[in-house]
Amino acid sequence: MFTTTFLDIPPLAGADGSVTLPGSKSISNRVLLLAALCEGQTSVHDLLDSDDTRVMLEALRQLGCGVEQAEGGPLRITGLGGQPPATAARLFLGNAGTAMRPLTAALAVLGGDFELSGVARMHERPIGDLVDALRQLGCRIDYRGNPGYPPLAIGQPALRLDAPIAVRGDVSSQFLTALLMALPLVARRDIVIDVVGELISKPYIEITLQLLARFGVVVQREGWSRFTVPAGSRYRSPGSIHVEADASSASYFIALGAISTGDAGQNGIKILGVGADSIQGDIRFVEAARAMGAQIDSGPNWLHVRRGAWPLQAIDLDCNHIPDAAMTLAVMALYADAPSTLRNIASWRVKETDRIAAMATEARKLGATVEEGLDWLRIHPLPAGHWRAAAIHTYDDHRVAMCFSLAAFNPDARPVRILDPQCVAKTFPDYFETLFAVAQTPVERIPVLCIDGPTASGKGTVAAKVAQRLGYHFLDSGAMYRITALAATRAGLAIDAAHEERIAALARQLPVRFRAGRILLAGEDVSEAIRTEEAGMNASRVSALPAVRAALVALQLGFRGLPGLVADGRDMGTVIFPSAPLKVYLTASAACRAERRYKQLISKGISANIDDLRADLEARDARDSSRPVAPLRPAQDALLLDSSALTIEQAVSQVLQWWQERQPFPRAD
Numbered sequence: 001m002f003t004t005t006f007l008d009i010p011p012l013a014g015a016d017g018s019v020t021l022p023g024s025k026s027i028s029n030r031v032l033l034l035a036a037l038c039e040g041q042t043s044v045h046d047l048l049d050s051d052d053t054r055v056m057l058e059a060l061r062q063l064g065c066g067v068e069q070a071e072g073g074p075l076r077i078t079g080l081g082g083q084p085p086a087t088a089a090r091l092f093l094g095n096a097g098t099a100m101r102p103l104t105a106a107l108a109v110l111g112g113d114f115e116l117s118g119v120a121r122m123h124e125r126p127i128g129d130l131v132d133a134l135r136q137l138g139c140r141i142d143y144r145g146n147p148g149y150p151p152l153a154i155g156q157p158a159l160r161l162d163a164p165i166a167v168r169g170d171v172s173s174q175f176l177t178a179l180l181m182a183l184p185l186v187a188r189r190d191i192v193i194d195v196v197g198e199l200i201s202k203p204y205i206e207i208t209l210q211l212l213a214r215f216g217v218v219v220q221r222e223g224w225s226r227f228t229v230p231a232g233s234r235y236r237s238p239g240s241i242h243v244e245a246d247a248s249s250a251s252y253f254i255a256l257g258a259i260s261t262g263d264a265g266q267n268g269i270k271i272l273g274v275g276a277d278s279i280q281g282d283i284r285f286v287e288a289a290r291a292m293g294a295q296i297d298s299g300p301n302w303l304h305v306r307r308g309a310w311p312l313q314a315i316d317l318d319c320n321h322i323p324d325a326a327m328t329l330a331v332m333a334l335y336a337d338a339p340s341t342l343r344n345i346a347s348w349r350v351k352e353t354d355r356i357a358a359m360a361t362e363a364r365k366l367g368a369t370v371e372e373g374l375d376w377l378r379i380h381p382l383p384a385g386h387w388r389a390a391a392i393h394t395y396d397d398h399r400v401a402m403c404f405s406l407a408a409f410n411p412d413a414r415p416v417r418i419l420d421p422q423c424v425a426k427t428f429p430d431y432f433e434t435l436f437a438v439a440q441t442p443v444e445r446i447p448v449l450c451i452d453g454p455t456a457s458g459k460g461t462v463a464a465k466v467a468q469r470l471g472y473h474f475l476d477s478g479a480m481y482r483i484t485a486l487a488a489t490r491a492g493l494a495i496d497a498a499h500e501e502r503i504a505a506l507a508r509q510l511p512v513r514f515r516a517g518r519i520l521l522a523g524e525d526v527s528e529a530i531r532t533e534e535a536g537m538n539a540s541r542v543s544a545l546p547a548v549r550a551a552l553v554a555l556q557l558g559f560r561g562l563p564g565l566v567a568d569g570r571d572m573g574t575v576i577f578p579s580a581p582l583k584v585y586l587t588a589s590a591a592c593r594a595e596r597r598y599k600q601l602i603s604k605g606i607s608a609n610i611d612d613l614r615a616d617l618e619a620r621d622a623r624d625s626s627r628p629v630a631p632l633r634p635a636q637d638a639l640l641l642d643s644s645a646l647t648i649e650q651a652v653s654q655v656l657q658w659w660q661e662r663q664p665f666p667r668a669d
C-alpha cells in the first residue's frame with residue numbers, strides 16, 4: 001500500500017495481463033458463518049483477509065468450530081451441524097458489524113450462555129431493532145451496557161415460531177440478513193418475516209439469499225416485504241465455495257480493459273475472482289461498460305475485457321442500480337466521442353464525500369468540461385491536446401482515488417498526482433500495485449531520481465528516504481558491487497584484472513533476490529555480510545573492472561519500474577540513467593564522512609578507528625574517482641549538495657524540493 005502524501009502516476013500507454021481482486025467483505029463473513037452452521041466440511045477459497053474476517057474466525061473457533069488452513073490452500077471449516085455449539089462463550093467482535101449482527105441472531109435462537117462485545121465504537125452502533133425482532137421469537141437477550149447497543153448477554157430461548165416476526169428494514173439491511181441466516185437453524189415449521197418500512201440496500205439481501213441457497217436453504221420472498229423460511233430447512237455444505245471478488249473494485253479494471261491496448265495488441269485485461277454471473281449488484285457495471293464499447297467475455301469467476309469501440313461511445317444512463325461503480329463511468333466518459341450523462345445519482349451527495357461535486361471538480365482540473373445538477377453529472381470528452389497534469393484531491397474517498405488513476409492513460413502523456421493515495425485501504429489496499437503490475441509505458445516515461453556521491457556522504461540514507469516519500473522503488477547500486485565481490489570471494493576468485501572475465505560471468509548470473517528490504521544471495525540472507533568495511537573495499541576493487549560494470553547494467557536498469565525509481569551510487573546520473581530528470585551529487589567533507597561512518601559502525605557494535613576510516617575512505621574516493629570506466633564525478637547537469645552541515649531531514653527536504661520544482665503539479669499542500 002502507498003502511504004505517501006501523494007502518488008505521482010507517470011503517463012501510462014497501455015495495459016495487459018491479469019489481475020486478482022480482493023474478496024468481497026460482505027460475502028466473506030456470510031460464507032464463514034454459514035460454513036460454521038452447516039453440516040460437514042466446507043473449503044472456502046479466496047476469503048478476504050481483513051480485521052472483520054479475523055474477528056469472525058476467532059469467534060467461530062471459540063464456539064467449537066474446526067478451522068484449518070494449509071499453507072496457500074483454502075480455509076477448511078468443519079461445521080457445527082446446527083447443534084448448539086460450545087454452550088458458553090465470551091466473544092469479542094472488535095468493530096465488525098458483519099460478525100456482531102448475524103452471530104447475535106444465530107446464538108440467540110440456538111441458546112446458551114453467551115456474551116458478545118466489541119470495541120468502544122461497536123458499543124455505539126445500534127442493534128435494538130434486531131434484538132426486538134429476536135425477543136418476539138422468545139429469545140433471551142439482555143443489554144449489558146446501554147439499552148439498544150452491545151454488549152449483549154444471551155441465554156436459553158423459549159421459541160415461539162407461529163406468528164410472523166416483524167423487523168425494521170429501513171435502518172440497516174443487516175438485521176434482516178441476520179434473521180435470514182439464523183432462522184433456518186430452527187425451522188421446524190414455516191417461519192415468516194415481515195419487513196417494516198421500505199427495505200434499503202436490497203442488493204445485499206440478494207447476496208444473503210443467494211448464499212443461503214448455496215448452503216441448501218431456499219427462502220421464499222414476496223416482493224421485498226415478506227420472507228418465508230420453509231419448514232424443514234437445513235444447512236448443507238456445498239463442499240467448496242469461492243468468495244467472489246468485490247464487484248465494485250472490478251469496475252476500475254473493466255474500465256482499464258476498455259480504454260487501453262497492450263504492447264502486443266489487444267490481449268486485454270483478465271479479471272480473476274468475479275464473473276458476470278456474480279451475485280453482487282455492482283456487476284451490472286459490465287452492461288454499462290459494454291454500452292460504452294468494451295468487449296467483455298466472462299466465465300465462472302472471471303471477466304476478460306478488451307478495447308472495442310474507440311473512442312468510447314458516450315452514454316446517457318440511469319445509474320441508480322450501480323451507484324458506486326458508476327463513478328468509474330465518469331472518468332471513462334473523458335475518453336468518449338460525445339458528452340455522457342449519469343442520472344439518478346443523488347445518493348452520491350451523501351457518501352464518503354459529495355461525490356458529484358468531487359468528480360466534477362477533479363475532472364475540471366484535468367481540463368474537462370463538466371456540468372452537474374442535483375442528481376446528475378454530464379462529462380464532456382477531453383480531446384488530445386487539452387489534457388492538463390493535475391493533482392487530484394481525494395476527499396478520503398477510496399473511489400475518487402481509484403477512478404482518477406485511469407486519467408493517466410490520457411493521449412497527451414500527462415502524469416496524474418493522486419493526493420492521499422492510502423484512502424484506497426478501505427476496500428483495496430493494493431490497488432495501485434495491482435494497477436502498476438498490468439500497466440505499460442515506455443521506460444523513458446518512468447521517472448528516475450539519481451543520487452551519486454562518495455562513500456558515507458549519506459547517499460544511501462537520503463535516497464532511501466526520498467524513495468519512501470515518493471512511493472518509488474529504490475536502487476542501492478553499491479549493493480550490486482558488494483554482492484558481486486562477496487560472490488567472487490566465496491567462489492575463491494581473487495579480485496583482480498586476471499579474474500575479470502570470470503567475475504563478470506558471475507555478475508551476469510547473480511542468483512540475487514531482493515525481498516522485504518533483505519538481500520538474498522542463492523537463498524542466503526547476506527544483508528549484513530555485504531556491509532562490512534572489508535566488503536566495501538572489495539566492492540570498490542570489483543567495481544573498477546570494466547567487464548563487471550557492463551555485466552551489472554541490465555540488473556540495475558531492471559529496477560526502473562512504475563511508478564518511479566530513486567537510484568544511489570557513483571554513476572547513476574553519468575552512465576546508467578543519463579536522461580534522469582534530476583541528478584544530485586551528494587558530498588560531505590572527509591572528516592565529516594569519517595565521523596559518520598565511525599558512529600554508524602560503533603552503533604552496530606563494530607569496533608572502529610576514526611583515523612583508519614578516514615584513510616580508507618580517502619583511498620576509496622581516489623580509486624573510485626581515478627578509474628577509467630565510470631569514474632566517480634558529478635554529472636554535468638547534477639545539482640551539488642554538501643551535506644556536511646545538514647541533518648538527514650534537511651538533505652532529504654532539499655532533494656524533494658528540487659524534485660517538486662521539476663514536476664508539472666502545484667504543490668501537494
Ligand SMILES: Nc1ncnc2c1ncn2[C@@H]1O[C@H](COP(=O)(O)OP(=O)(O)O)[C@@H](O)[C@H]1O
Nearest residue numbers: 455456457458459460461596600643646647648
Ligand atoms: N546529512 C546527514 N547528517 C548526519 N548524518 C548523516 C547525514 N546523512 C547520512 N548520515 C549518516 O551517515 C551515515 C552514512 O550514510 P550512508 O547513507 O550509509 O552513506 P553512503 O550511502 O553515502 O555511503 C549513516 O549512519 C547516516 O545516518
Ligand SMILES: Nc1ccn([C@@H]2O[C@H](COP(=O)(O)OP(=O)(O)O)[C@@H](O)[C@H]2O)c(=O)n1
Nearest residue numbers: 455456477478479481539540543569570571
Ligand atoms: N554505482 C556504483 C555504486 C557503487 N560502486 C562501487 O561500489 C562500492 C560500494 O558502494 P556503496 O555505495 O555500497 O558504498 P558506500 O558509499 O556505502 O561506502 C563503492 O566504493 C564504489 O566503488 C560503483 O562503482 N558504482
